[in-house]
Amino acid sequence: MAVSGEAAETATDTATSIEVDTGTRYQRMLGFGASITDASAWLIRKKMTPEQRLALLQELFGRSGNGIGLEFTRLTIGASDFSRHHYSLDDPPDGRPDPQLQHFSIAPNLDDVVPVAREALRINPRLQVMASPWSAPGWMKDSDSLIKGKLRPEYYDAFARYLLKYVDAYAAEGIPIFALTVQNEPDYEPADYPGMRLNAPARARLIGDHLGPLIAQRGKGPLIFDWDHNWDKPQEPMAVLSDPAAGPHVAAVAWHCYGGEVAAQSPVHEAFPGKDAYMTECSDGTWEPVLSGGLPLQARELIVQTTRHWARGVLFWNLALDEKGGPHAGGCDTCIGVVAIDSKTGAVTRNNGYYALAHASRFVRQDAYRIASTATADDGLDNVAFQNSDDGSVVLIVVNSNPQPRTVAVSQQDRRFNYTLPASSVATFRWTPRPRHL
CATH class of the missing domain: 2.60.40.1180 (Golgi alpha-mannosidase II)
Structure with a gap:
């Protein structure tokens, strides 16, 4: 052979x-990839020539020539730390509550995220796109801010409709969203970028009483993934999956790599074998042991072990950052993108995450089975x-x-x-x- x-x-x-x-045979694979964050999209759109941009996107998402065939990506619903400023998609000019979402708009994404995602889909129509919010609009929260706070129960319904308005707005731009999480890292309230604490009982009520029934009425998705946080608290997704109202609406558990051990994915799968698993965020960076572990560490933990523990898809964090690990507004200042784009010349440097992904994405195609x-x-x-x-x-x-x-x-x-x-x-x-x- x-x-x-x-x-x-x-x-x-x-x-x-x-x-x-x-x-x-075990799970059927959806794909490997990285997130098209605001920072990634802005760099690709604004710091590269059209020729550089097309060459990079063809390399990342295409399969011909030197293409590595990424087939999975994640978008942020509103700002994350890897945005140039903080915003939601419903920021009324007077700051007053807008439960009818009359001020909802994806205008902040129309000049960068939308065209980059659309071009990636043109290059690879099999690309699967999921999305996660870092925070509800500030007026929905008890902090009255994108920073910290919890979602007020009286706005659960408005937030569910907010998420689906995002899905529909992106669909109208030619970008189908196949899955949502209701909150990125819901067990963490960052001090300097958008975040929101949304524990298991709150997620169960949001999903079971609001978002899940709305999606069921639509009859056209998207799927709901729960948790979207670290391996160290598997009891959190277990609680939502066990909830009689929320559990039936949840298709999968989304995991991050920043705490705990990857083996935590398997007991959750064994308890709920009908629910899928995905690795939806892990960043390369200049901290230990990532720095010294290099490519073997990333390939071992994020490609081999996540899939051995039932992940159907694997996402690294930023698809692209600049030579200084930005732009970003708060949050991680030691993160590295899958690729680095020189903000002066548009030149591309391929980092360890690129090669770890390529070892899988270039050869393992969508719908492949993991085998023994x-x-x-x-x-x-x-x-x-x-x-x-x-x-x-x-x-x-x-x-x-x-x-x-x-x-x-x-x-x-x-x-x-x-x-x-x-x-x-x-x-x-x-x-x-x-x-x-x-």
């Missing part, structure tokens, strides 16, 4: 065995396998986190090969299995 790389001559008995079993493969994490080798639905090809991603080269002996049916991975490296193998003979 053809392999992306040359087979090593190392003897099999010195290698770590990985057996791939196409007969055992021998777990090898105890010796610093991690792997995950998939089988594409379109052509039957098998993809195996192997991460070597060791400071020394390591050899793997891969088998699938009667096919075998050895390969030596360099120290601290990632390798992707792709082959077409022989047909089974009855």
Whole structure:
């Protein structure tokens, strides 16, 4: 079988065995990608020439040539920390409550996020777009501000309608939103950028009594993903999924990587096997252990382990930031985009997140199944396998986190090969299995 790389001559008995079993299937994949934040879209639109912009978007979302085929992205509903200023999509001039949403407008997105997302969809019509709010409009909150505070219960209905007005406005711009979360990181109130605390009982009431029934009446989606926060509090999504009113309206749990361990995804899946899992945010950055862990750390945690623990899709955070990790208005000043765009020249630098994503997105296509493969994490080798639905090809991603080269002996049916991975490296193998003979 053809392999992306040359087979090593190392003897099999010195290698770590990985057996791939196409007969055992797990979740069906939606895709890999990163978020088109306000900062990302603004840089792509305003700091690149048309030629640079098209080349970058074709590389990120296309499959021909050097395209890495990203098929999943996330947008922010209103401002996040990676916006140039703070805003919601319903900011009345007088600051007074607007429960009828007469001042709702996506005008702040029309010059950057909308055209970039639309162009990404033109390049890859299979691109799946989800969206998350960082805060309800300030007038809906007990803080009367985008900063901190909780959603007032009397505005649950207005907020549900606000989210669906966003979905419909984006659909009118040619950008279908297939899924929503009701709040980014609902267990955190940042001090200097939009955020909102929305605990499990509040999310259950918002979803069960308002947003879920509204979507059911529409009969056309979007899906609702709960949580959109870290691995360290799995009891939060469990509580919403257990709620008799909210649970039936929730399609999946969305996870972030900044606290806890990725294994937390599996007990939630086992308790609610009918609900999907997604990794919806994790940022590259200049902090430890991300800085020293580099590419192997990101590939191991965010590609291999998230999917081994049932994630159907994986999203890194900012698709693009500038050479200083911006622009941003509060929040993270040590984050790095999947790519960096030089704000003076438009030149592109590809960061570790780019290569971690590309090892999966370039080879694992939408609707592929994760399939069984021998777990090898105890010796610093991690792997995950998939089988594409379109052509039957098998993809195996192997991460070597060791400071020394390591050899793997891969088998699938009667096919075998050895390969030596360099120290601290990632390798992707792709082959077409022989047909089974009855």
